[in-house]
Amino acid sequence: MTRKYSDCFYCGGAVDERLMPRELRWQGQLFIFENVPLGVCTQCGEKFVGPEVAKAIDQVLREKKKPTSMVQVPVYQYEADVV
Numbered sequence: 001m002t003r004k005y006s007d008c009f010y011c012g013g014a015v016d017e018r019l020m021p022r023e024l025r026w027q028g029q030l031f032i033f034e035n036v037p038l039g040v041c042t043q044c045g046e047k048f049v050g051p052e053v054a055k056a057i058d059q060v061l062r063e064k065k066k067p068t069s070m071v072q073v074p075v076y077q078y079e080a081d082v083v
């Protein structure tokens, strides 16, 4: 199923659907969704989330659905670890 996207909000370019990873934070935790159908501008690369995709992701977070896999994410403190 391919959604229809309106032209890019920023540059007016055509927006195509692609499967992309999407990271978001919810209740202080980082969540990674892979192969999310997102609208991507063919000119400037801006990404757009369709309303039904946003709703579906929201639902997964609220229901605390079991993820396919878990990853460990390295965390750095800028003051202590970077400089």
Ligand SMILES: [Zn+2]
Residues within 6 Å of the ligand: 008, 009, 010, 011, 012, 013, 041, 042, 043, 044, 045, 046
């Ligand atoms: Zn654009």
